[in-house]
Amino acid sequence: MVTTVAFAAVYMLLWVRARADRQRLVVDPALGWSLAYVGALVGLAALTVWCVGEPGLACAVYVSVACVMVFPLRVSAPIAVGLVLGAIALSAVEGWGSQVGTAFAIMAASVAVFGLRAVMTRNIDLVNAQIENARLAVDNERTRFARDLHDILGHSLTVITVKAELAQKLLDVDVERARAEIADLERLSRDALADVRRAVEGYRDISLPGELVRARVALRAAEISAEIPNSTDEVPSELRELFAWTVREGVTNVIRHSRATHCEVRLAPDRAEVVDDGTAIPSPDGHGSGLAGLRERAADVGATVVTRQLEPGFSLSVVRR
Structure with a gap:
């Protein structure tokens, strides 16, 4: 027993x-x-x-x-x-x-x-x-947030830096214009803060018309002549956000790296392109955290990022075939 x-x-x-x-x-x-x-x-x-x-x-x-x-x-x-x-x-x-x-x-x-x-x-x-799957979802969200934060702050801080340098130069030359540039600095800082808040909240609702306006202001502040379309009517709705990111990334790179005197933004129903006449040579493989994020967004809608070295200048385009 x-x-x-x-x-x-x-x-x-x-x-x-x-x-x-x-x-x-x-x-x-x-x-x-x-x-x-x-x-x-x-x-x-x-x-x-x-x-x-x-x-x-x-x-x-x-x-x-x-x-x-x-x-x-x-x-x-x-x-x-x-x-x-x-x-x-x-x-x-x-x-x-x-x-x-x-x-x-x-x-x-x-x-x-x-x-x-x-x-x-x-x-x-x-x-x-x-x-x-839960871990991967968290990793993907972290990657998305890091990508958006880079794109948002990279562009905004570049413009703020350029305007701050311009205001510094104008203080002894044109005080009224320097004040205007400083006022723009305050507005841009508030916009950047709002963009960061939207990114933290999980939103990525930038608009193509808004990016065209920002591009025009940023290029003028950098003393780069700009040729930017006034209408976005021909761009399909499903590509507007992607093309907005393309304009933001392209114009930011022109201001930061190109040493260009002229920049043109071209829009078509199936493509968005940013072209400059700069003399700086970008990285040969066209890689960077900004471009990597743009490639991910393009892949989501079946589009491709294309970079080309011109004589002179550089072209960044996103094309959906």
Whole structure:
């Protein structure tokens, strides 16, 4: 009686451990624990058979179940088959009846518990997949936010810097114009703050007409002549946001890097292009965090970013074919 109770208590540890492993999303228990556990269970089963005789063979069913739960199929399957054959062989023991029923119980219980473990494993895999998807969603949102923040602040701070330099030069030459530039600095700073707030709130609602106006103001402040369309009517609605980002990125790069004297923005139903006559040579592969963000946005609507070195100048365009 004592050995039977001890065997039952040790056997129940299996399900306590299985529940804990499931909560920790552990598929396979540690090998050391599994070997020690099955060893203890086999020892108690043998002791039970020695104490009570033939009825103790029922322990073989639980030993098989335990092996299926803690070992991989390639290990547990041979053990279950061995227990089935062993039970049949014990039918020859004098005074013991046929053990076919015990063999069938071992086989049926092993198959059933294998199915149960498969379901538990799939559930754990599903939970892990959901966790990974959530992590990727957070990473994607961080990437989006970093990209938007770069695009927004990169453009705004570039214009603010240019206007601050111009105001500094005008202080001793044209005080009234210097005051106007300083007033523009305040307005641009407020606009940048509003853009950052929109980015933090998850919005990216820039407008193409607004970017054309900003481009004209920024290029004039940088003393670069501008040729910018007054109408955006021919641009499809689904491309307006992308083309707005194209104008922002292109004009920002012209002001920052090109040393240009003239810049032209061209709009068409299927493309937006920013062309300058600068002498600065951009990076040969056209890479940068701003361009990388523009490429991601273009890919979302089936468009392509194209950069070309001109003689002289540089062209940045986004084209949907």
